[in-house]
Amino acid sequence: MDCEMNSSHAHAVEISPLCYDFINGSCPKFVYPLLLKVPLYLFFSSVVILTVLGNLFVILTIVHFKQLHMPTNYLVLSLAVTDLLLGGFVMPPSMLRSVETCWYLGPLFCKIHSSVDITLSTASIINLCFISIDRYYAVCQPLLYHSKITPLVTVIMISICWTVSAIVGFGIIFLELNILGIEKFYYENVECEGGCVLFSFHCSFHCSQ
Template identity: 65%
Template structure:
């Protein structure tokens, strides 16, 4: 129950004796929050749409790394377009008016997109490992075909995880009676999980991939540092070595940028995943306001990624400008050289 409802109790559906309680925020609170969340949705949707169009349109960006970035941008775009709008109403009106079936679809899609993000970031870390640590094998092992298979596997597993867990009610396995008797109410839409479900899904789909990614990036940066020191010590320069040096510099910059993307994702998502494990242990006593706040911190990560790309990648900035000013409709615009100064 939301704080303050005991004194002035309202319900989502006054006619139902199983209605969820409703906390009514003042207009002074709701209006600024609606504006803030609407702006966050616009940044998320249009920012990631720019990334999607840029990678799909410009031939120079058709690389295995960027196809993985494209898959990540699609997950972020769908989150902004499908999950965030109804979540605004649920968070600020503290009721769900879209029905039980759409609630299940909403929760399933949310879990699917969250899982897809972590899977895509895991594949990106593998791509960066081969690009920096094994550059001679990179083009042979990480091809566009291999990347496509990785993306298809990642999305398939994510859909099975999200929709399978919710529609098969694996999230309340072992506590169904408790859930239907004490938790379920009309006008509510939240992802309720048993400790076993929460611990298993969070560990497998977030913490294990997260620690693996951190380990991979740590190894990448140690090897990249060693390579840079070796090149500096040798002092050998020719045209090929200079070209190779430029290529390695670009790969390191790309790796650094994508490591920041991963770091931001883990920073934004860790609080809600940690709360998901703790909440069943403390008897589901976490304040709803805190749960909503942590969920929105996780959602806002999807708005940050396009800003990171634009800040670190000059070619993405050029692509964005070309798209915004509709220059992509010019003849042969897909062949534009984005890497010239």
């Protein structure tokens, strides 16, 4: 009987690998078969390369050609820089985490990665909002466009975009505002070695259902 229990326990360990085998509180790990892992890496890598090269081309084009130096294109340039950073900094570690199902880059870099992810995602949204405002004046009020959307106004828009995004991104993670009021639940039920999850009250509500 004891032999059967030990063998079943060993079998359970084999089918439930951990991110760190010799660390208490390690996250469970799902191991993709090699035939699936290789195509996943190829697909995600191609997305990263296309994202970086596409936005780099937009940046170089706007910077190089002086006839493109206008308020609208400055906003497009800001958006391209945002997406370039997303593709170059955020997406590769996310790819590694998605395929390996574990985070091997340490807790500090996890916080930095999550902060930059939120910052750039927020900046992308705000940039699109400012671009829509710019296009509204250009299409609906063309006579007022040049008096309303000046280079100074564009610089202010871009400054607001990046400042607000950085405050939101780094403030939420490093001040732990995303787990405010649910710290006990997070540290007892969610946090584990080898994990890097952007957790929030909304997530905890649905996880508990």
